[in-house]
Each structure stands twice: as C-alpha cells, then as structure tokens.
Amino acid sequence: MVAARSDSPQRPLLSRLDRRYAVAGSLIDKNSTVPLYLQLAEELQDAIQSGSLAPGGRLDSELDIATDLGVSRPTVRRAIQELVDRGLLVRRRGVGTQVVAGPAETGSRLLSLYDDLSRDRKRPGTQVLSSTTLPATADMAHRLRVQPGSPVVRLYRLRSADGVPLALLENFLPATVAELSLTALRSASLYAVLRGSGVTVKVARQKIGARVATDEESRLLGRPPAETVLTVDRLAFDDSGRPVEWGRHTYRPDRYDIAMTLTV
C-alpha cells in the first residue's frame, strides 16, 4: 500500500502523502544493519506480491517516496532498480514506474538446484555416488586454470526431490580449493558447503543444452533407455575471479525445467 499511487485522483495529494507517511515510520529502520535500499526493495516486493500494488499500477515518483520515507532519492532509486532487475517493475522516463503483470515468480532456479527445491518445499535429497581425487585432464586443466595432472576432486551426486531421482551432478574442483565434507554435501548445496570453507562463488558461466541420456544416466535417473535429458555445463568463479568449480549436470526434463527472468 505504501507508495501506491491512488487510482482515485479526486483524493487530495497531500492527504495521500500524509496517510502513507503515518505508516512509513514502521517501513524502514535506519538503525538496522540491513541497507535501507534493501529494506525498501523488500517492502515494495511484498506489496507487489501481496497484490497491494496491482499489475500495471503506478508507483509514486521517486522524489515523493524519498520525501515520504525520509531517505534520499538515490536510495529510493537503488531500491526500485533492484525490483527492475528482478523483473517486477518497469520504468519509463517522463511517465513513471509500473508493476509488471503476471504471477510473482519466486527465486532464480539457476544456480543451486538444492536451494531451488528447498524453496519449493520439495524435500531435496543427495546421494554421493562417488568422490575421488584424480589428475587433471587437459580439458579440466584448461577450464580450471590448473596444471595438467594436478589433483582435482571429482564429485558425482544423484539429486532427488521427494525421493524421486531428478538430476545427476558431476563436479570437478581443484584439490587446493577446499576440503569437502561428504556428510555436509548430503544436506546442503555444494556452494553452501564451499562457503563454509571460506570459498565464495560470485560468478558462474553456463551453457544449457539437451541430448539423449547415456545408459548409465538412464539407469541412475530411473528412466527407460535413450530418453532426453536437459544438460547444464557450468564454470564457477570465486570472489577473486579464480575458477573454483566445473560442473556437468543432467536433469530429467519431465520433472524439472530452468526458469529465469530477463531484463533488457
């Protein structure tokens, strides 16, 4: 409701502002450790997803919101930009900011299958099929920027949702990157485990494709032979720009697809 432009223009501007301002005090907490622009972004997202801000509806101007909330315009702009990046708002100069139509999609469904499943309340499970250290092939060495022959950890995991096999995850990591706890890997995503070891994944580049499953993949995924699989080939980098993980994943396309929001 806050920052929602009234659809009844006959109501005086000032009283609308005043009414909102009375609520504004509870909106953002300047003493919180959470940045103001993130607090405001979350408030706006809640308002959109709860329907208080209807699709097609216009927000108040950035300056109005800033005045109402007692923050600066750049802070408001940054909050709005967050939601533009998430595909929930669109802006036009000379016009204003409007809510994008359609259902409020949830998270990314891009980087962590485990977290995706958790968010969808799907009860994720992980079976570590194999965990070995082997010398880097030329291909691995090239991708991971290590010397050929240097030790690389290979993880091979079967990810399931509600007990049904969903994906085969093959990952390669330079052995120098981290010691991995197999126990932890059963109940968390690889990136979460890495974070616990001080490795922060910041960027990933990936390619999505499709092909016919191998016999092994079909067997492990509990599918008839020669079915289709969705594939993801990913290289992840940490916060110093160094490659820390190369992943080749195959998904059952009858039970999973990759969702994303694009902004121009």
Add this chain to the structure above:
Amino acid sequence: MVAARSDSPQRPLLSRLDRRYAVAGSLIDKNSTVPLYLQLAEELQDAIQSGSLAPGGRLDSELDIATDLGVSRPTVRRAIQELVDRGLLVRRRGVGTQVVAGPAETGSRLLSLYDDLSRDRKRPGTQVLSSTTLPATADMAHRLRVQPGSPVVRLYRLRSADGVPLALLENFLPATVAELSLTALRSASLYAVLRGSGVTVKVARQKIGARVATDEESRLLGRPPAETVLTVDRLAFDDSGRPVEWGRHTYRPDRYDIAMTLTV
C-alpha cells in the same frame, strides 16, 4: 591499460597516476550523448577483453580512477557495477576489484536468437511458415491477459543459420499490440520489428526444458524422427508491464545451446 594497477610496486604511485592521466583525456568524452558510466564501462570491458587487464589482475581503487578521469566516484562505481553484472569483474570490500578469469564471452544468447546469430556472424535466415489471426484460447488469454476469444496473432517461423534449420519459433501476440510486417520479419528479430512499431520489450520470463520432437518438428528441422529438442517457453512484457508476446520455441540441441552468466 588505463586503470590497470601496475604489477611492479616499486614504481612510484604518482608517476603511474600521471602516466594514466595523460591517456585519460581520450578515454571519455563529457560532451558525448553516451553516459559517462557507459563510456567507462566499455573502456574497461575493452581493456579486459583485449588482455590489457589480465585475469586475476586488480583495478585501481574507485577513488583513484575517479580522480584520474576527472569524474565522481559514483560514476566510476556505476561503470564497475556494469561489468560486475556482466560477470567480468568481482569486488571485495577491503581488497579491491579483480578481473574474472576465462574467455571473454560475448552477448547474452538469451532473448533474441536472430541477434545472437548476427553477432556470431552466422547469417541468420527466417522463413515465415504461417501468420494467422485466431481467437484466444483459455490458455493464451490467461497468459496474455486478454479476453478469451479476442483476436491473437499466431506466428510460426523457421529460423536457420547459414542455411541450416536451427529452431522453430511459435509466437502469440494480442492483435491489438502491433501490425507486423512479414517482410520485416524475414530479416530482423521479432523484438526489433515490434520496436519499430513502438512496442518496447523490457522484461521476459522464460522456462527452458527438453523433450522429444514431434514428427512435424523433426520434418521442419530436417532431423530424423524422435530426436531431442531444447525448448523455451517465454512471456514478454513491454515498458508498461503489459504482456505483449508469448513464445514457444524449439531448438536443435546439436547446433545450439543457451549460454548465460550468473552473478550472486
């Protein structure tokens, strides 16, 4: 080269700054219509992709760059943020900004297949197989936020690269959105044609999956029956947040995959 921190710390700081400053004048043009932060972002991207800024290399601090170039720190921050979003740079507080390893990937490969192919110099071609207006089914009406039965344009196109069939593109648009020139569609992307009609696509939500091709798809794509196809199901919105296009696309996975960069 500009803004590259020297790897030889014995060189005095001041002379490094002076040397860069001499170049700085040609770097950005304050009278250009191109925003300063975009000019700087392009300069930095060129420096990274040309190898002047090596993977793992550190940039000068934001304040140093701002001083050198004679712009404010927020402008420099915004330029750097652009490249962080593109997955070329990573930042750590207390440490600095570093270049992400790996080959400089080109564009998005996400929204416009036609533009992707052009960028890769692949000579894209389009055959409009069908262009009809039909009443909206319940499914179309729900997605496009129109009344069931209201007129919807259905486009069915075969996209090829260097003469080889690559993808089947089926699109539905509310007839009120735009008049589409079939001639223009043969030599441009749908979104480019829409833009010419005053419709600006700002946001799109899509799901990527895979399945076995239908007989018709196999025939049109010039493939044996029952091969795998990569599928994209997309809903696009214009700059007022209104749904303007629903697309169902199928790709030959042996000749195309979907590449993207993710940032956390």
Add this chain to the structure above:
DNA sequence: TAGTGGTCTAGACCACAAG
C-alpha cells in the same frame, strides 16, 4: 508547461581486509 526518470557531483561515514 509540469512532472517523470536518467545522469552526475562532492562530499560523508562505515565495515572489512591486510599489513
């Protein structure tokens, strides 16, 4: 003409990492 978002400035204080 009035109002909107887009860009830019010149400061400030802070949390964090490293020496």
Add this chain to the structure above:
DNA sequence: TTGTGGTCTAGACCACTAC
C-alpha cells in the same frame, strides 16, 4: 593503521512524456 569497497546524503541539470 591504512586503504578498500558499501552505503547514504542533498543537491543539480537534463531528456522525455503527457497535457
């Protein structure tokens, strides 16, 4: 302690849209 990026302020001018 020093330097880094992270956040925030309080202005300013502009291009564009709608009336």
